[in-house]
Amino acid sequence: MLNREPEIRNFYTFIVIFPPFLRPGDTVGVVSPASWFPYDELADGLHILRNVWKLNVIEGQSLHVTDGPFAGSDNLRRADLQRLFDDPNVKAVFAARGGYGCYRIADELDLTGLRANPKWLVGFSDITVLLSLLQRNGIISLHGLMPRQFGDPERAESLESLRKWLFGKIPDDYTVSTHPLNRLGQATGPLVGGNLTMLVNSIGTSTDLDFDGKVLFIEDIDESLFSLDRMIRQLHRAGRLANLAGLVVGQFTDMRDNLSLPFGKDAYEIISEITAPYNFPILFDFPAGHVAYNLALPIGHVVELTVQQESSQLTFTRNKY
Structure with missing residues (x-):
């Protein structure tokens, strides 16, 4: 029962x-x-x-x-x-x-x-x-x-x-195929995040989040690549990435390039470049966001992020406390 x-x-x-x-x-x-x-x-x-x-x-x-x-x-x-x-x-x-x-x-x-x-x-x-x-x-x-x-x-x-x-049928984990931009490693912490635009626009407000020690999930839709670069750099400049436990990069859907001044990188390459100075594990192409395959994620729940060569897991640690 x-x-x-x-x-x-x-x-x-x-x-x-x-x-x-x-x-x-x-x-x-x-x-x-x-x-x-x-x-x-x-x-x-x-x-x-x-x-x-x-x-x-x-x-x-x-x-x-x-x-x-x-x-x-x-x-x-x-x-x-x-x-x-x-x-x-x-x-x-x-x-x-x-x-x-x-x-x-x-x-x-x-x-x-x-x-x-x-x-x-x-x-x-x-x-x-x-x-x-x-x-x-x-x-x-x-x-x-x-x-x-x-x-x-x-x-x-x-x-x-x-x-x-x-209804209480929590999966043990979600397993995700490898991505060439992944950064290998393991991290544990509460899962926070969601839509990147909303997260960045919440900085300094009552819905701002403490990212320290957390596994951050991000996704977005219909933003320009210039805007994406600016938002990730804002998190970097504001010190919000410095103490992350790990990063889960979901789907960045219908991103727009500037035809007269092409950015030259896609969304994942932009994120990878800006997060290069850090050591936390990063999982790219997680199936969540503005796409049909949008797995449910428990915001605030402790997760274990394991990024490996062959596949990666987001494990839900519910029964370990």
């Missing part, structure tokens, strides 16, 4: 809360804390949550309204999310999509109810801002597929990885 109480864990010197796993019949919420999208695009995702996973679903008001590019005003989206965080009967909160908007509402969120009754928060891309907020407050969350994408058959493996995490 699954434990229904949140687990409070001491990961070395890091105190974290591991939310209870889901089981059929639980109540979950779906909201859109960022960008607007047509409600009918959520039909498959709601069907899977209700009829396949057998969950009771509360639909947030933000799924049904618009305010320019956003799913309602900042106040509406914040209140939508706050209600689910505060409701002790809700066991997980799914961001229906990303886009842009979480950056505008994160500072006024109150996590008192969430700490009292921990629950899973699921999402990626712009939702990185919220994942970082929870990580700063010691609550593990999931960087993973969002309900708007659940019905895509090309994402079935990604959806299954998310389901396993939510």
